[in-house]
Amino acid sequence: MGLYVSPDGNYGDSEGLVVIDNDNFDEHFYNYLEFLSDWLTPDYAKWFEDNDHNFEENPDSSISECLVCEEWIESQR
Ligand SMILES: [Zn+2]
Numbered sequence: 001m002g003l004y005v006s007p008d009g010n011y012g013d014s015e016g017l018v019v020i021d022n023d024n025f026d027e028h029f030y031n032y033l034e035f036l037s038d039w040l041t042p043d044y045a046k047w048f049e050d051n052d053h054n055f056e057e058n059p060d061s062s063i064s065e066c067l068v069c070e071e072w073i074e075s076q077r
Pocket residue numbers: 028053054055056066067068069070
């Protein structure tokens with residue numbers, strides 16, 4: 001068991017914590033972070049870092065969905 005403490009005052013359980021390079025991430029990455037179940041977000045962030053991509057809209061969906069991200073999310077179910 002570990003604890004993370006960050007300079008912005010946040011702290012918490014460090015288990016499963018990931019730190020990634022988000023230099024090139026666009027807005028849709030952050031939208032998905034909000035939308036995903038908490039337990040999925042570290043894996044998603046890690047995956048996104050390795051598969052950095054621009055938003056690819058799903059034309060068949062009424063809400064804003066990224067085809068690349070949706071495929072990954074499906075693979076996690
Ligand atoms: Zn995406």
